[in-house]
Every structure is written in structure tokens, then in C-alpha cells.
Amino acid sequence: DGGITQSPKYLFRKEGQNVTLSCEQNLNHDAMYWYRQDPGQGLRLIYYSQIVNDFQKGDIAEGYSVSREKKESFPLTVTSAQKNPTAFYLCASTPGQFFYGYTFGSGTRLTVV
């Protein structure tokens, strides 16, 4: 079945460390997105990519980095520069036709210890 796979489901990071969250899709979708979810704040866009080897900053890109070397993959690195990284991270994709909206992964819960 087609879908989006995020891994790991839970991730623990020590302060000062970089960590990478994986997002893989087999839907042949062109565009991929990373959102951060915090209680009471909804979902906020971190980065998005519409084509391979191209990506744009979202509203809260500081302290994060991404790459899009393959159409299927859009990993997110949370760097040590991100001051408050503990959150739930959601990856999403869309085929590019506006009406269909997003397909979401199941998310990664990142906790700084």
C-alpha cells in the first residue's frame, strides 16, 4: 500500500546534538512538507520541497535543515541551534493537484533529555 513512513516514532536527543528524522513516501508525490505540532499552536510549517534538489523555508525554519536528493525522501535534521526542539513532527506530501490536500505520515515525537 502506498503511504508515508516516518521513523523513528519516538526519538530522544541530548542537548547539543543534531538528530535526523526520516520521511519516505511511495506515492510518487512531487511535494513534501515538514510540520511541527505543539499543544495549542496547531501545525506550523518548517520546510517544504516541490521538486527534487529544491526546498523552501517555512514559517519556523530556524534551527532546522532538510535535503531532497530523491523524490521519495525528505529528511529533517534538528540542529543544536533549535532552542526548543521537543515537539511532535509531521511529514506530509501532495501530488501537486491542489484539491487533494495532504497525505500525512504518522509522526515522530522528539524529546530533548
Next chain:
Amino acid sequence: AQTVTQSQPEMSVQEAETVTLSCTYDTSENNYYLFWYKQPPSRQMILVIRQEAYKQQNATENRFSVNFQKAAKSFSLKISDSQLGDTAMYFCAFMKHVSGNQFYFGTGTSLTVIP
């Protein structure tokens, strides 16, 4: 910039009753799409219903329907015959009909269905 407002942080409804969740948005665009997503305790985001702004007819999906008022920039979700499985966080989302197709989300409404 686009903004989406959900003014009801929490709501509850008795099983089998009807509940309406509110959503308003602010945009200068004329062509866009609106969505309601459900996030149950599993935290998987599930598409509930979608509406194209150029369509006057309100979208309906089984027990879920919307009241889309374009002039008022309002997009409420009505859940009929509420079921225990409807207990979830509900997010309203807006997408422009231009390149980038980025979603703008509201802050969500936590709905509890009471048996």
C-alpha cells in the same frame, strides 16, 4: 498572510447528537481550498472533508458536512449522529490555489464524544 481561526479549543457532545465546529479564515485570494482534518489519539492526521472555494454547494461526506460561507470567510464542520470514534482533535486548514500549495492550519478543536 493567511490566517485560520478556530475559536473553540474544546467541545463535547453526547453520543448520537449533532455538533458544529467553527472555523474562520482571512485571505485576499479568490481561489482556494478548505479542509477539515481529524487527529485521533493515535495522532495520525485523517482527511475528513474538503471544499473548493469556487463551488457554492456545501461538501458532504456521510455524517460530516460543512457550512461554507465565502463572503463571511467561514467554514464550519457539522458532525451528525456523533460516535465515540469521533473523539479527536479537529483542524481546519486553508490552501491557496497557487504554486507552493502550503496549508495554513487553525489551532484545533478538541472534541469529546460522551457515551
